[in-house]
Amino acid sequence: ILNVEQSPQSLHVQEGDSTNFTCSFPSSNFYALHWYRWETAKSPEALFVMTLNGDEKKKGRISATLNTKEGYSYLYIKGSQPEDSATYLCAFTTGNQFYFGTGTSLTVIP
Amino acid sequence: KAGVTQTPRYLIKTRGQQVTLSCSPISGHRSVSWYQQTPGQGLQFLFEYFSETQRNKGNFPGRFSGRQFSNSRSEMNVSTLELGDSALYLCASSWGGTGELFFGEGSRLTVL
Numbered sequence: 001i002l003n004v005e006q007s008p009q010s011l012h013v014q015e016g017d018s019t020n021f022t023c024s025f026p027s028s029n030f031y032a033l034h035w036y037r038w039e040t041a042k043s044p045e046a047l048f049v050m051t052l053n054g055d056e057k058k059k060g061r062i063s064a065t066l067n068t069k070e071g072y073s074y075l076y077i078k079g080s081q082p083e084d085s086a087t088y089l090c091a092f093t094t095g096n097q098f099y100f101g102t103g104t105s106l107t108v109i110p
Numbered sequence: 111k112a113g114v115t116q117t118p119r120y121l122i123k124t125r126g127q128q129v130t131l132s133c134s135p136i137s138g139h140r141s142v143s144w145y146q147q148t149p150g151q152g153l154q155f156l157f158e159y160f161s162e163t164q165r166n167k168g169n170f171p172g173r174f175s176g177r178q179f180s181n182s183r184s185e186m187n188v189s190t191l192e193l194g195d196s197a198l199y200l201c202a203s204s205w206g207g208t209g210e211l212f213f214g215e216g217s218r219l220t221v222l
Contacts (some may be wrong), residue, residue: 004152019153025150031208032208034210036211042215043214043215043216044200044213045213046210046212091153093208096157096166097166097168098142098143098155098211099152100152100153100154100155101152102146102151103112103152
């Protein structure tokens with residue numbers, strides 16, 4: 001069983017703060033790393049699909065980086081807003097199946 | 111474009127019963143995968159179907175089974191329910207299996 005770890009488990013920030021989370025995954029047999037955002041009472045939605053070492057992706061105030069050699073990815077949120085409150089999941093795949101982390105729960109306080 | 115639809119959304123069963131959950135993927139998606147989420151756990155992979163064939167299976171007992179129909183709709187079945195099977199069951203569809211996953215809202219199963 002492959003281990004995908006996310007930290008921190010939860011985070012409370014003030015509106016306007018910038019924040020970042022970490023996803024650690026096995027550095028061998030890498031195929032892709034996904035980030036999903038999961039709001040309460042909704043379904044998880046994809047933020048990024050990253051495949052290449054050194055990849056950097058950005059969507060509005062959210063960006064992510066990928067280091068496949070050392071097995072980690074960072075997700076950054078700049079200027080957090082209350083609507084960013086959600087659980088952020090990362091998922092590692094070898095090409096066969098997905099291995100999800102337990103997520104980082106972000107609460108943005110107005 | 112309709113999203114992934116899961117039915118039923120909520121259900122309550124008793125130990126020893128069986129349950130069938132349904133998932134209708136996004137039109138054109140041929141891969142459907144199933145996940146279990148219990149408190150404190152990440153999404154645990156159950157199985158993935160592609161064009162009616164099970165391609166991958168997670169580490170779950172044989173009580174958990176699934177199938178996919180020719181229209182890509184998928185069902186999962188859990189027999190002889192145990193209290194520990196209480197969970198949110200999510201299905202996700204995608205074009206090829208390892209691309210972006212599109213999730214349904216889940217079926218929340220409570221076993222009493």
